[in-house]
Every structure is written in C-alpha cells, then in structure tokens.
Amino acid sequence: SAVISQKPSRDICQRGTSLTIQCQVDSQVTMMFWYRQQPGQSLTLIATANQGSEATYESGFVIDKFPISRPNLTFSTLTVSNMSPEDSSIYLCSVDPQDRGGADTQYFGPGTRLTVL
C-alpha cells in the first residue's frame, strides 16, 4: 500500500496569485499523477509526473499554467499559476504502484481544496 499526504489541505486565494501544492508518498514510486475535481464533477487527469523527466500533460492543460516538479521518487509539487475563480477545485495527488508490479489499485491523497476569489 501507499500513504499519501498533501499540503495544504485547503486554501483560499486571490485571483492572479499562484499556489503550490505538495504531495508526499511514504514509499518510492516511479509514476505520480495530478488530478483535478471541479465541484460536482469527476476526476480529470492534469498530468503524469515521472521522476527525472518532464511531466506529461493531458489535453487542455499546459505547463505554464500547471508547472510540476518531481525531484525524487517520493515527492512532487503542482503549482496553479495566475489563478482565476475557474481554478476552484479539489486537486488530488495519486500514485499507481503498477510500475512496481503486483499491485492492483491506485492510491489517492486526501486532496487540496482550493477556492479562488
């Protein structure tokens, strides 16, 4: 299993500012994922963050808006840049231990609830 923590758990930010969300895993994993869940909707994958390489972004998401760091196998950050009220969402970090073989689930952090005024 994997235990994931995120900081901050929630924040209220002003339009035009940026927020960096941290994700810490208690074990080493190659692949980490960042999801967004807008109010009343399901999870949308923002990007895949692999250690030692550039993050891979899904359609509709760009690095300038959501820069990601992955400095080691247990940690990643997602920055939401130049925020607008449309960025108000829950941001979830996730790991898929499939790359280590044998696991059959995907683990989620508790999420960061962001409100942009």
Added chain:
Amino acid sequence: GQNIDQPTEMTATEGAIVQINCTYQTSGFNGLFWYQQHAGEAPTFLSYNVLDGLEEKGRFSSFLSRSKGYSYLLLKELQMKDSASYLCAVRVDTGGFKTIFGAGTRLFVKA
C-alpha cells in the same frame, strides 16, 4: 480517444440490490477500477478487474467483459451509508500507465 460512460444518477431502496453500469472505449486497456467517493472526501478503492468475469468482495461485486467494453458494480443489501458517487475508471497503457475516470454515478439510497 478515450471514453467512459456511466449513468449520472440512480436511486435505490435500503436493503435492495443495485447495479451500476459502465461502458468504455479506450486503447491500451490495462484494467478497470471502481471507486466510491463521499462528498468532500477522496475516492476510496472498491474493486479492480483486469480479466473477464465477476469479482466478489463482501456486499460489492464487479464484473468485466473486455470484448464488450462493459463493466458493472453490484451493491447488495444496500445501506444508507452507501449513498455516494461511484466512479468507473480505466487504466490504460499508452507508453506509460494512467487512469482515466468516468463522470461518476451518484447513488441515493432511500429508506
């Protein structure tokens, strides 16, 4: 493209059985998840199917047919606490693994 469909909402009665369907059209299929999500909380893993057939786990069962691109989640002996969103998600391997989520089905359990 990748597409996952499931009903938006369902209502069922306490003690009854409910089946939530999910159909998918994806490339690089590598398994299907069902998650439960209560409002304001992170998704909780329920089941994972990678081979055809039925997986049973207590009151919850999940079925997969890869040839039909179809899965269902079966909930038995419904309880009020089962009121939640149920997310169908497909893991794909497109040169790297990632998991894509359906829009979710909101289940309301009534007394």
